[in-house]
Amino acid sequence: MTRSPLAIIAGTGFYDLDALENPTHHTLDTAWGQARVTKGEWHGIPVVFLTRHGAGHSVPPHLVNYRANIRALADLGVRDVVAVNVTGSIDPTLQPGDLLCLDDFVDFTKQRPVTFFDGSTPEGVVHTDVMTPYHPAIRREILDAAATSGHSIRDGGVYACFEGPRFETRAEIRLAALAGADVAGMTGVPEATLALEAGLRYAAISLVVNPASGVGDADEPITMDEINAVLAASSATVLEILDDLVHTRATFPEEPDA
Numbered sequence: 001m002t003r004s005p006l007a008i009i010a011g012t013g014f015y016d017l018d019a020l021e022n023p024t025h026h027t028l029d030t031a032w033g034q035a036r037v038t039k040g041e042w043h044g045i046p047v048v049f050l051t052r053h054g055a056g057h058s059v060p061p062h063l064v065n066y067r068a069n070i071r072a073l074a075d076l077g078v079r080d081v082v083a084v085n086v087t088g089s090i091d092p093t094l095q096p097g098d099l100l101c102l103d104d105f106v107d108f109t110k111q112r113p114v115t116f117f118d119g120s121t122p123e124g125v126v127h128t129d130v131m132t133p134y135h136p137a138i139r140r141e142i143l144d145a146a147a148t149s150g151h152s153i154r155d156g157g158v159y160a161c162f163e164g165p166r167f168e169t170r171a172e173i174r175l176a177a178l179a180g181a182d183v184a185g186m187t188g189v190p191e192a193t194l195a196l197e198a199g200l201r202y203a204a205i206s207l208v209v210n211p212a213s214g215v216g217d218a219d220e221p222i223t224m225d226e227i228n229a230v231l232a233a234s235s236a237t238v239l240e241i242l243d244d245l246v247h248t249r250a251t252f253p254e255e256p257d258a
C-alpha cells in the first residue's frame with residue numbers, strides 16, 4: 001500500500017528541498033485556485049514540498065493562497081504537514097537562530113480568506129475547534145527529531161500572526177506580548193486553521209531571525225540583511241531536523257488512519 005505523502009510547507013529562506021529524490025513539479029487546480037508543489041522521495045518515502053511564497057519569493061504573506069495550498073495537499077492524500085515559519089522574537093530571552101515548536105497562536109490578520117467553510121461548500125457554515133492548533137503527534141516528531149539530531153528547540157511557543165507585508169510597530173508587538181505571544185510572523189494563520197479544517201495533522205517549526213519591533217535594541221530597524229544572515233547560518237539546522245524526522249518516519253510503517 002502506498003504511504004500518504006508527508007507535506008513540508010516552508011517559506012522565507014526555504015525555496016526548494018535539495019534532499020528530494022526524483023523531484024517533479026506540479027501545478028494543481030483546486031476550487032480555491034492553483035497551488036504549486038514539488039513531489040519526490042526523501043529516505044524512500046513520499047514527500048510533497050510547498051514553498052508558500054512561490055518561486056523567487058514573488059507572493060507576499062497577505063496574498064498567499066493558503067486555501068489552494070492546503071486543499072491541494074489534501075487532494076494529494078497528505079495527512080501530515082510540517083511547516084517552517086521564520087519569525088521575529090517577542091520573548092526577549094529568544095535570540096536569532098533559536099527554534100520553537102509552536103503550540104498556540106494569536107491571529108492579528110485582517111483581510112485574508114480564513115476558512116473553507118464560507119457557505120459556498122456543501123458543509124455550509126462550520127465552526128471548527130482550534131483549542132489545539134498544532135497536532136501533538138506531529139509536534140512530538142519535531143521535538144524527537146531535534147533531540148536526535150542534536151539541536152535545541154523550545155517545546156511550545158505562541159505565534160502572533162500579523163497581516164504583513166510590513167513589519168509591526170512597537171505598540172503592536174507590545175500588544176502581542178500582552179497576549180502571551182513569543183514570536184511574530186505573517187503566514188502561520190490561516191495555514192494552521194485551514195489544515196485543521198481539512199483534517200490534516202499540522203505542526204510548525206519557528207526559526208527566529210530577528211528581534212521584533214522594539215525588542216532588544218529598540219531603535220534598530222529590522223533589515224533583510226540581518227534576516228538573511230541568520231537564514232544563512234541556521235537553515236541547515238532546520239533541514240537537519242527535517243531530515244531526521246523523515247528518516248525516522250521511513251523506518252516505521254505508516255500509522256493507520258488516526
Ligand SMILES: CSC[C@H]1O[C@H](OP(=O)(O)O)[C@H](O)[C@@H]1O
Nearest residue numbers: 011012061084085086185186187
Ligand atoms: C522576510 S521576513 C518576513 C517574511 O518571512 C516570514 O515568512 P515565512 O512565514 O513564510 O517563513 C514572514 O511570515 C514573512 O512572510
